[in-house]
Amino acid sequence: MEKMKKNKLAIALTATLGLGAFASTAQAINISNEGVGEYAYIPYFSVTKGQSEVIKLINTSNLTVAVKVTFRRGTDSQEVRDFNVIMSPRDVWSGQIVPSATGAKFVTSDTTCTVPDKNQWVNEGKGAYSVEFDTTRFGNNVSLRSENVLTGFNSQLISKIQEGYVTVAVMGVSSISTDAVNTVPYLAKHVNGVPRSCSSIDWGFANAFASVKSQFSQAENVLSVQSSLIDPARASAIEIPVSNLANAFNDGQGAGFGINNISLSSVDSPNASNVSPAASDVFSDRDAKLYSATFDAPARALSTVFQSESIFGAFDTTGTAQSSWVVNFPTKKWLMDLKPAVQPFSDSIVQISQALTDEEEAVTVTSNKTEFSPFVAPVVPRLALPFEVNVITFSKLNPLSSALNTDAAQGYAKGWQQLGFPTAVAVTGTVNGGTSGGATATYTGMPVIGFEYNEDTGIAASTALRYGKNISAK
Amino acid sequence: MNILRQWFIITLLQMQLLGCAMVGIGGNDVEILKERAQARWEALIKKDWDAAYQYELPAYRQTHDVNQFRSKFGSKLQWKHIEAKNAVIVQENKTADVKLNLAYQILLSDGVPMDNEVEINERWVKQEGDWWIAN
Numbered sequence: 330m331e332k333m334k335k336n337k338l339a340i341a342l343t344a345t346l347g348l349g350a351f352a353s354t355a356q357a358i359n360i361s362n363e364g365v366g367e368y369a370y371i372p373y374f375s376v377t378k379g380q381s382e383v384i385k386l387i388n389t390s391n392l393t394v395a396v397k398v399t400f401r402r403g404t405d406s407q408e409v410r411d412f413n414v415i416m417s418p419r420d421v422w423s424g425q426i427v428p429s430a431t432g433a434k435f436v437t438s439d440t441t442c443t444v445p446d447k448n449q450w451v452n453e454g455k456g457a458y459s460v461e462f463d464t465t466r467f468g469n470n471v472s473l474r475s476e477n478v479l480t481g482f483n484s485q486l487i488s489k490i491q492e493g494y495v496t497v498a499v500m501g502v503s504s505i506s507t508d509a510v511n512t513v514p515y516l517a518k519h520v521n522g523v524p525r526s527c528s529s530i531d532w533g534f535a536n537a538f539a540s541v542k543s544q545f546s547q548a549e550n551v552l553s554v555q556s557s558l559i560d561p562a563r564a565s566a567i568e569i570p571v572s573n574l575a576n577a578f579n580d581g582q583g584a585g586f587g588i589n590n591i592s593l594s595s596v597d598s599p600n601a602s603n604v605s606p607a608a609s610d611v612f613s614d615r616d617a618k619l620y621s622a623t624f625d626a627p628a629r630a631l632s633t634v635f636q637s638e639s640i641f642g643a644f645d646t647t648g649t650a651q652s653s654w655v656v657n658f659p660t661k662k663w664l665m666d667l668k669p670a671v672q673p674f675s676d677s678i679v680q681i682s683q684a685l686t687d688e689e690e691a692v693t694v695t696s697n698k699t700e701f702s703p704f705v706a707p708v709v710p711r712l713a714l715p716f717e718v719n720v721i722t723f724s725k726l727n728p729l730s731s732a733l734n735t736d737a738a739q740g741y742a743k744g745w746q747q748l749g750f751p752t753a754v755a756v757t758g759t760v761n762g763g764t765s766g767g768a769t770a771t772y773t774g775m776p777v778i779g780f781e782y783n784e785d786t787g788i789a790a791s792t793a794l795r796y797g798k799n800i801s802a803k
Numbered sequence: 804m805n806i807l808r809q810w811f812i813i814t815l816l817q818m819q820l821l822g823c824a825m826v827g828i829g830g831n832d833v834e835i836l837k838e839r840a841q842a843r844w845e846a847l848i849k850k851d852w853d854a855a856y857q858y859e860l861p862a863y864r865q866t867h868d869v870n871q872f873r874s875k876f877g878s879k880l881q882w883k884h885i886e887a888k889n890a891v892i893v894q895e896n897k898t899a900d901v902k903l904n905l906a907y908q909i910l911l912s913d914g915v916p917m918d919n920e921v922e923i924n925e926r927w928v929k930q931e932g933d934w935w936i937a938n
Contacts, residue, residue, distance in 0.1 A: 381919070383919070421915075423917065427922070455920070559919075560877075561919075562925075565877035565879050566879035566909060786871075787874045787875055787877045789877065
């Protein structure tokens with residue numbers, strides 16, 4: 330008890346230490362080539378079939394890292410739970426989303442410190458602790474600009490959260506030595522497999538937040554995030570393709586201790602609206618150019634990183650095979666909430682054009698023979714995807730048992746499909762520096778992430794959807 | 804008096820033993836369900852597919868052989884331990900739900916094995932006087 334008091338006092342005093350300052354260069358958000366970054370999107374979680382989804386974080390650095398893990402419902406990105414994880418240098422933390430009576434909950438047996446501390450979680454026994462996803466905070470209220478999606482909602486979807494996605498954000502890092510007594514890094518450091526005092530860190534967040542914040546500087550690219558969707562009873566598992574983003578939360582040059590995105594666990598932050606600076610670096614394969622531009626809103630900058638003119642992938646529903654595509658519009662909530670501009674979203678319901686091909690190159694949208702005039706062009710099939718996380722099914726088979734499903738009605742048992750975004754509004758930004766500095770960069774398409782899911786008897790596999798970028802500068 | 808008392812005690816013990824035996828033979832559905840769910844999973848953990856197959860519905864076994872049954876399962880993780888926690892009769896003599904704790908090990912993408920434990924829920928149905936796994 331005495332030790333605890335001492336720890337708490339020390340947290341409060343640490344702000345006065347001379348801790349120096351980091352010199353860092355402001356950079357623009359980009360997809361990490363190394364799978365290590367500051368912000369990660371796990372595009373889908375599901376417990377609809379009794380699955381569990383494992384999430385694993387690896388701190389690849391010698392720094393103490395404060396992380397925010399946020400779970401969002403698939404209908405409209407409203408937050409259903411978040412908490413902070415304080416990772417000591419080189420620490421690995423894991424836990425899993427599992428079914429519960431009210432939908433889903435997060436369970437962990439990992440001893441790494443969390444805020445709230447484990448004593449505020451439900452003790453599941455054998456060293457495991459859980460926290461339920463919240464279904465009461467938003468109730469039937471959908472996100473601000475999603476009212477016209479209401480027809481697509483049914484109360485089941487939001488009264489029992491079983492599908493959604495997860496974001497993992499580095500709020501800040503600390504280079505304070507883990508031997509500096511009673512600092513957050515000291516308290517979070519594992520000794521004989523257990524952190525020194527997670528309850529003291531929790532106390533610090535609740536009662537000496539300014540001091541806690543002062544011990545961290547802005548985020549660095551140190552976190553690797555992995556996720557697997559597991560069906561334990563069937564012994565099957567797939568890797569969920571995670572988007573790891575680098576340079577997401579960099580406030581500016583010379584950021585030092587106390588300049589960070591550290592937030593209380595009760596606050597939905599940082600998120601897409603906190604991306605800083607509001608700039609992105611996107612490489613376009615089409616013209617082999619790196620587009621670096623600045624935008625009018627942080628979420629728009631993030632959006633351009635994911636923006637694609639089209640997505641394509643394969644499907645197979647022959648025999649016992651089944652396929653689904655998870656299509657997530659990760660910035661929709663934030664961009665739809667921006668007024669007056671909503672680019673690239675023109676409506677809450679995203680219209681999708683389909684180009685379908687079977688394995689013999691037969692297509693649904695073009696004629697392969699000569700035609701008499703007047704020729705009536707075939708109607709391009711369209712889908713309407715109402716949610717932020719959508720699951721496209723094929724041949725009305727729903728292998729993920731998703732309630733966020735829309736059937737492709739593709740007409741072929743096996744083939745590939747390309748989806749376009751005919752109603753997308755082009756996003757524009759101002760090119761940073763270089764010979765094109767000041768020019769207008771234009772990004773077409775929609776911000777989208779996801780993967781195709783394929784299963785046959787006893788086998789399941791996933792692969793990221795393929796994206797086609799279209800960026801130009803004038 | 805002593806002989807009479809001894810006889811009474813022995814008879815009482817015999818009655819209790821008989822009672823236990825009767826429960827063991829006829830059993831009650833909750834205990835039977837837990838035992839069958841536990842035994843099925845112990846067979847699965849041992850990869851004794853023939854034994855595990857015997858808990859499938861009679862109708863399923865008429866249309867699917869043991870190889871088809873085997874193909875329902877993948878090999879992405881290794882089952883380690885099973886513990887039947889409880890059984891709840893949903894509809895008398897028709898359906899029941901069984902909760903079990905399953906421990907397994909999985910190799911995540913970074914190649915590091917991870918031990919995990921989850922609660923799984925199974926629906927069982929009663930047909931031809933016995934309980935069978937329905938899912």
